Amino acid sequence: MDTNNKKAKYPGVRVAMDGNTAAIMCERESSDAAGAYPITPSTQMGEYWAEEAAKGHLNISDRPLIFIEPEGEHAAAAVTAGLSMTGLRAANFSSGQGIAYMHESLYAAVGKRLTYVLNIGARAMTKSTLNVHAGHDDYHAIDDTGFFQLFAKKAQHVADLNIIAHRIAELSLTPGAIAQDGFLTTHLIESLLLPERELIKEYLGRPDDIINTPTPAQKLIYGPTRRRIPELWDVDNPVMAGIVQNQDSYMQSVAAQRPFFFDHIKELADKAFEEYYQLTGRRYERVMTYRAEDADYLILGQGSVVPSAEVVVDYLRKTRGIKVGVVDLVMFRPFPADLISKILKGKKGVAILERLDQPLAADLPIAREVRAVLAKCLENGASKNKPPYPELSSYTAADLPAVYSGSFGMGSRDLQPEGIIGAIENMLPEGKKKKQFYLSIDFIRDVPYTPKQRAYQESIQEAYPHVKELAIKGSENPNLMPDGAITVRFHSVGGWGAITTGKNLAMTLFDLLGYDIKANPKYGSEKKGQPTTYYLAAAPEPIRVNCEYFFVDVVLSPDPNVFKHTNALAGLKKGGSFIIQSDKAKPEDVWADIPKPYQKIIIDNDIHIFYIDGFKIAREEATDPELQLRMQGIAFQGAFFAASPLMEKAKLTEETLLKAIEDQLQHKFGGKGQRVVDDNMRVVKRGFDEVHEVTNKVLGAGHSEKGNGEASLPIPTMLKEIPKSASSLSDIHRFWDQTGNFYLRGMGNDNITDPFIGLSVMPAVSSLFRDMTGIRFEHPEWIPNNCTACGNCYTVCPDTAIPGLVSELSDVLETVVKRVKNNHGKVEYLPKAVRQMESKIRQLFNENDKGVTVNNIINEAIDITISESGNGNGLAQEMEWFREELGDFQFALTRPYYSLHEKNQPNSGGLFSITINPTTCKGCMECVNVCDDDALRVTTQTEDSVARLRKEWDLWLDLPNTPAKFNRIDDLEEKIGPLETILLNKDAYLKFASGDGACLG
Incomplete structure (x- = not known):
């Protein structure tokens, strides 16, 4: 995009926003009406439009905005068509299956010569699986409908091309689509020059303006002038639209559209681009190139891959002297064959990268079009008379470039510079010359992660010897961030508000330093409790790299367990800063929590380690308990500025910094009340003040080594x-x-x-x-002496994380003995001693008060048994093993399962227990809320408490099922008796496989 903004009448207003917002900031000024149905990732476009309509925003025509949300995308296309037919400037917003669903309606919109614009958040289509992320399946699903199609490579292009699309549509009387990559552009916050309202008013005008009719065919229909957007549905001038045609006339109606309408789009688009340039200084063309004129090799693509390719091109020219350029296919329909033929002539190779796969086709969509153009160019060159395609260049065989087709980035699969380098290296004389390939995935790993993966890969290679060659890798993955950039990576947990924190931090850097920014959340289907990642970069010049940032200056980890599942130091630069959540009071304890291999990386690379207890700050400052998890991340915003070198580089004072952060929080949360803003500001300030550095970094201090990804994990x-x-x-x-x-x-x-x-x-x-x-900070603790075995807790738990169980005393003792044998081998005295001990335990039950603690009684019986035994140290050692295996596992003597049974038949009472499943409990505390007996209390989670929960759960799994005699249901079919007690049956309770990602409670 050439710019000449200093002389431009409308240079734009510098802002930072995502692609969805950029589209609506333009649509709200230009368009009158929208019909849309929400579908990720374009949902926000419809939402933002609806918000503007609800606020009563008036567009450039002084009209309030109209929004209609029907029952689906098919209906939304019909609604938008209807709005356009009435002469309104209309828009639609959709993605993925929504585009496919409305597909049949799009043909009719073209046939009626409507002028609306379809804004697409390009998304992968559901195939073997559903994916809501970037893919060009939906974009190419409509390339046969007659819509003209544009594709934006960044938010700036989203805004500008949206406006230009309306201009082209209204001049050509053809609806258009303007796409942007889902999430990678729709949700990526970046810097841009937002088109002014006055520009839109001058460039587009009002829908009811009378304009000079732009084409001869239109003059035949409308005369020398016409309404800018014709009214096809007009009660004062009625016509029948969408009529039925038979064999006598249908073909003529289709064929007539090519010369009289479609063939004019190219020249009208060029005119619209030029007019926009004259007003803004931002030049667009149907095909835009970067360093292509002298290039031997080209990368051709659409969307967010283009800026990344441009910076890779600069790098390879500088470091290796490879003459390579980039071709950005801004307009796909009508296909710019004339421009492509000139650009590709005489090149040695062109790698066409496409964000989709069509495996049963001869080629992918763009590659098909390019090959068709090249074939016509050869026909021109072979013609001895007038070239059959005069608008195309003439080629000899020597002019023909080698064409390579690559699939990449489907479902937003990350494409590092390495992948683009691989596509270029493939074309070089020493390259593999693979004609069709995939980037950024492995069919076969060079170094398998596990022995089982190695064996499995060998079986695949035996059946498919060449499958590994389908994937191409580059020889290097360089850091291509601009000089002076600061790059940040967050490691957090789903539900902890890292995306909000990242956005706030990005906007603060943008407002405070005037930096260009890119804030890239790695949106996924990660559920609550799963690791999440967020990327943020800020630089004094534009950032062109569009990928997950591997080379980073600062890593923020609100996830205290990050080293247990991720190499959080990957790509962290020498001398960089790492800030982690920790509730440890001393820096040496924080250091001890870091596994030895990571300690070595930290020392070798002089990485600065900081820690902060963001959860403690959030708990103490949040006036709304539900916001504690999310506000923890806000503390890291303050910690970032305190720990990173940014304040010093930018010469910022603490006062200036905090004022900028407060302004950003006011913008973000002001609508929720001043209390929310004040809460967040206190958390930021404490994060700034309470972050501490670990300075005494001694290798090996603390825990033993823990590998990452080099061996199999234990089975859950x-x-x-x-x-x-x-x-x-x-x-x-x-x-x-x-x-x-x-x-x-x-x-x-x-x-x-x-x-x-x-x-x-x-x-x-x-x-x-x-x-x-990892997502719990508290868990319930069972108080057995207060328990009445009412069953409210294990019935209400939404995660089947707190099962009840009734056990025979003999079964409990026998289970513990079995565990001793399993862990310590053969025992000589224990089995007989435990059988004798059972009667002592029952006697102690009867001798003590109602509030007896069963675990204490069992331990007392152990002491008595040892003292009465003549087996000396042998039994004493085996009894100690017994104590260890029993641990702190608690039982209760309750009326329904112990007292009533003992009354009817002595020695028949059962021991009731409530046990917490440490892997499925989310800490929602529903069980505590329904317990009227104070038998469940909230306790803070610690490493020791988790270890205890795991040990007790392990014993619970070994205990036998609740015996049938404790079943209190008289007639299950007639529902007579306490039906909830069926859940005391392990077979019934464990049928519920918990572990879902639903919110707490």
Whole structure:
């Protein structure tokens, strides 16, 4: 995009926003009406339009905005068409399946010569799986409808091309589509020059303006002048639109559209681009190039890959002297064959990168079009008379470039500079010259992560010897951020508000320093408790790299457990800063929590380690308890400025900084009340003041080594209970080995491309992989002496995380003995001693008061048994092992299961227990809320308390099921008796596979 903003009448207003917002900031001024149905990732466009309509915003025609949300995308297309037919400037917003759903309506919109603009957040289409992220399937799904199609590479282009699209549509009487990559542009906050309202008013005018009719065909229909947007539905001038035609006339109606309407779009688009340039100084063309004139090799693509390709081109020219350029296909329909033929002539190779795959086609969509153009150019060159395609260049065989086709980025798969370098290296004389390839994935890993993966890969290669060659890798992955940039990566947990924190931080940097920014949330389907990542970069010049930032200056980790599943130091520069959440009081304790391999990386790279207890700050400052989790991240915003070198570089005072942060919080949360703003500001200030550095970094201090991704993870506890399936497809253990264990340690990107992932079927109960320990800060603690066994707690728990159980005393003792044997081998005295001990325990039950603590009684009986025994140290040692295995596991002597049974038959009473499942409990405290007996209390989670929960749960799994005699249901069919007690049956309770990502409670 050439710019000449200093002389421009309308240079634009400098702002930072995402692509969805950029589109609506223009649409709200230009358009009158919109019909839309929400679908990710374009939902926000419709939402923002609806908000503007609700606020009573008046557009350049002084009209209040009209918004209609019908029952689906198909209906939304019909609504938008209807609005356009009445002479209104109309728009629609959609993505993915929404585009496919409205597909048939688009043909009719073109046939009626309507003028609306379809804004597309380009999204991968559901195939073997659903994906809501970037893909060009939906964009190319409409390339046969007659819509003209534009594609924006960044937010600036979204804004400008949206306005230009309306201009082209209204001149050509053809509806148009303007697309942007889903999430990668729709949700990426970046700097741009927002078009002024006055520009839109001058450039587009009002829909009811009378303009000179732009084409001869239109003059035949409308005369020398016409309404800017014709009124097809007009009660004063009625016509029938959308009529039926038979064999005698239908073909003529289709054929007439090419010469009289479609063929004019190219020249009208060029005119619209030029007029926009004259007003703004920002030049657009149907095809835009970067360093292509002298290039031997070209990268051709659409969307957010283009800026990344441009910066890679600069790097390769500078470091290797490779003459390579970039071609940005701004307009796909009508296909700019005339420009493409000139640009590609004489090049050695062109790699066409497309964000989709069409495996049964001869080529991908753009590659098909390019090959068709090249074939026509050869026909021109072979013609001895007048070239058959005069608008195209004439080629000899020597002029023909080699064409390479690459699929990349489907579903927003990250494309690092390495991938683009790989596509270029493939074309070079020493390259592999693969004609069709994939970037950024592996069919076969060079170094398998686990022995099982190695064996599995060998079986695939045996059947498909060449499958590895389908994927291309680059030889390097350089850091291509501009000089003076500061790059930040967040490691957080789903539900903790990292995206809000990242956005606030980005906007603060933009407002405070005047930097160009890119704030890139790695949106995914991560559920509550799963690791999430957020990327942020700020620089004094434009940032062109569009990918997850590997090379970073600062890492913020609100996730205190980050080293247990992720190498959070990956890409952190020498001398960089790492800030982690910790509730430890001393820096040496924080250091001890870091595994030894990461300690070594920190020392070797002189990384500064800081820690802050953001949760403590949030708990103490948040007046709304529900906001504690999210406000923890806000503390890290303050910590960032205190720990990073940015304040010193920018010569900022604390007062200036905090004022800028307060302004940003006011903008973000002001609508929710001053209390919310004040709460957040206090948290920021304390984050700034209470961040501490770890300075005494001694290798090996603290915990032992913990590897990352080099061996198999242990199988989740509950997964062990599931038998292997006879079918590999439905085998949860196979799924764990090939897929689940990689996600659990934060390595989901490293799944190989294999037949199972191609079918994309998940075995049942994969939720057993989940562990909610990381999202809890409190958990319930059972007070057995207060428990009445009412059943309210295990009935209300939404996550089946607090099962009740009734056990025979003899079963409890026998289970503990078995665990001693399993862990310590053969025992000589223990079995006989424990059988004798049972009667002592029952006697002690009867001798003590009602408030007896069963665990204490059992330990007292152990002491008595040891003292009465003549087996000396042998029994004493085995009894100590017994104590260890029993641990702090608690039982209660309750009326329904102990007292009543003892009354009817001595020694028949059961021990009732409530146990917390540490992997599924989210800490919602619903159980505490429904307990009227103070038998469940909230306790703060610590490493020791988690270890205790895990040990007790392990024992619970070994205890036998509740015996049938404790079943209090008289008639299940007639529902007579306390039906909730059916959940005391392990077989019934464990049928509910918890681990879902729903919110707490």
